[in-house]
Amino acid sequence: MKKPASKILTVPNIITGIRFLLSGLLAIFLIFEQTTTIALIAFVIFVIAAVSDWVDGYYARRYQAVTVLGKLMDPLADKVLVTTALVMLIPTGRLPAWVALVILCREIVVTGLRGVASSSGIVVAASGLGKLKSTFQYIGLGALIFPLGVLPIPALYQIGLFVVYIALILTVWSGLDYFYKLRRVFLED
Template identity: 75%
Template sequence: MNRSAKIFNLPNLITGSRFLLSGCLMLLLLREQTTINALLAWLVFTIAAGSDWIDGYFARKYKAVTVLGKLMDPLADKVLVTTAMIMLIPTGKLPAWVALIILCREIVVTGLRGVASSSGIVVAASNLGKWKSIIQYIALGTLIFPLGVLPIPFLHQIGLAILYVALVLTVWSGIDYFYKLRRVFLEDPN
């Protein structure tokens, strides 16, 4: 298999679509949040979030893991979550301080992983980090979903409560990453 065929494999194309879907999500959340627009935004978000699992499944099943995929996959996840959170702030569905803490953690962990990688240490996503992502996706999907479609009172308050759980897992997993990578920062370079 030639080099370009390896780069443009199915898992990488699915991951790449998550970037495009994030742009679509932004455009849908910019529009007036009628029931139809909110449902479309929720559908796009759900497909994009689901693609996070699907690309990994195909990469493992077909042994199609690439360096590009290892880089793009977590970035695509962060772009999707960042898009949803930032676009939900003006609607009043998400407090800016929650988004700030979550986004700062993502930047710090990405930096930590980058420094570790430059030292030859590969840090795979932890189970705690995977749970954090799942809970974030559920919370954001719940906050995007339009009110009045389902007979669930306080739907957005439920979504916000789930997001607070995600916030705790986000901080906890960030501390966990720092602890696991402490040897990179505590080593004497001499």
């Protein structure tokens, strides 16, 4: 049976779709030489995409517009945005590759854990720790994307990197937390 378009084309789902597009646009702007203008545009794109993560979730809950498609696509859009920023910042020298690797590996593992749990009929909602991790990721990555010299904060990149390291700790911690909470799924025969 075909789903009605109104169940697919909801405001939160459209916002999530826009986040995917913004991630692609962010990648394009991070490819170019990072002049002040280009970096500022990349930063604005990143901030809009990061804020849209909060907006679509708030709207979906507030107006009971939660859909199966949204439950699938929203976390994927978040991962695509963070992955884009992480990977594109490596060649700029603003982010060590190993940090991006650990964060991306955790995301893959947790996505796999959620998939296994889902196949066992267990729905795994985002935890408070996971949301805190995302907030630190967004703040740290935003600071690393922001152009130097625009604000009178000479250590902006160091601050951004420090926040990303906090996000890294939260990333590993929340990954272990997901594994611990789902351990019974893996202990079943």
